[in-house]
Amino acid sequence: RKEVEQDPGPFNVPEGATVAFNCTYSNSASQSFFWYRQDCRKEPKLLMSVYSSGNEDGRFTAQLNRASQYISLLIRDSKLSDSATYLCVVNRGNFNKFYFGSGTKLNVKP
Amino acid sequence: NAGVTQTPKFRVLKTGQSMTLLCAQDMNHEYMYWYRQDPGMGLRLIHYSVGEGTTAKGEVPDGYNVSRLKKQNFLLGLESAAPSQTSVYFCASSRGEDQPQHFGDGTRLSIL
Numbered sequence: 001r002k003e004v005e006q007d008p009g010p011f012n013v014p015e016g017a018t019v020a021f022n023c024t025y026s027n028s029a030s031q032s033f034f035w036y037r038q039d040c041r042k043e044p045k046l047l048m049s050v051y052s053s054g055n056e057d058g059r060f061t062a063q064l065n066r067a068s069q070y071i072s073l074l075i076r077d078s079k080l081s082d083s084a085t086y087l088c089v090v091n092r093g094n095f096n097k098f099y100f101g102s103g104t105k106l107n108v109k110p
Numbered sequence: 111n112a113g114v115t116q117t118p119k120f121r122v123l124k125t126g127q128s129m130t131l132l133c134a135q136d137m138n139h140e141y142m143y144w145y146r147q148d149p150g151m152g153l154r155l156i157h158y159s160v161g162e163g164t165t166a167k168g169e170v171p172d173g174y175n176v177s178r179l180k181k182q183n184f185l186l187g188l189e190s191a192a193p194s195q196t197s198v199y200f201c202a203s204s205r206g207e208d209q210p211q212h213f214g215d216g217t218r219l220s221i222l
Contacts, residue, residue: 032208043200043213044153091208098211100153
């Protein structure tokens with residue numbers, strides 16, 4: 001079983017829509033969680049860290065559910081510029097225990 | 111703000127050739143990493159370093175070697191390139207062991 005699993009998508013949504021992605025992780029010892037954004041043929045860029053209490057950054061909200069071992073990312077009022085692949089990253093607390101999901105592709109259309 | 115810089119950006123090699131990828135960071139980060147990214151597989155850790163003079167194997171280390179002679183630089187070497195090493199290589203650095211990683215813009219390597 002993979003450490004981190006994501007629905008590859010693509011999620012095709014119109015501008016202004018609300019879209020949510022989930023990411024499941026297999027190891028209950030996981031301690032840190034992040035969402036990265038990766039544009040086509042570019043490097044991953046940190047979108048936001050995910051805290052136990054949940055966190056929000058503008059149109060983006062991240063949640064952690066330890067009991068069910070998943071994290072989620074909610075994007076409100078989608079923009080064309082949100083089109084990208086979103087990577088879920090899970091860390092077990094060690095520098096060499098970062099696990100990257102394969103990513104969920106989002107296409108926001110006019 | 112340079113952040114993490116990788117050179118070269120693109121390279122085509124023939125099977126059996128050798129080359130070195132260079133990663134430089136100006137954030138004074140202790141931890142540095144080399145990943146490869148292949149379609150549908152996500153990022154996989156090749157080697158990592160927790161400080162100057164130290165290196166360790168990651169998930170897919172075979173066929174690669176690394177060195178960290180200076181804190182700001184992390185080199186990835188391919189001694190005898192194979193077609194299976196065709197990939198996009200990303201270097202990253204982080205401030206702490208559970209801190210988010212910052213990535214360079216990648217090296218696209220093709221082995222013919």
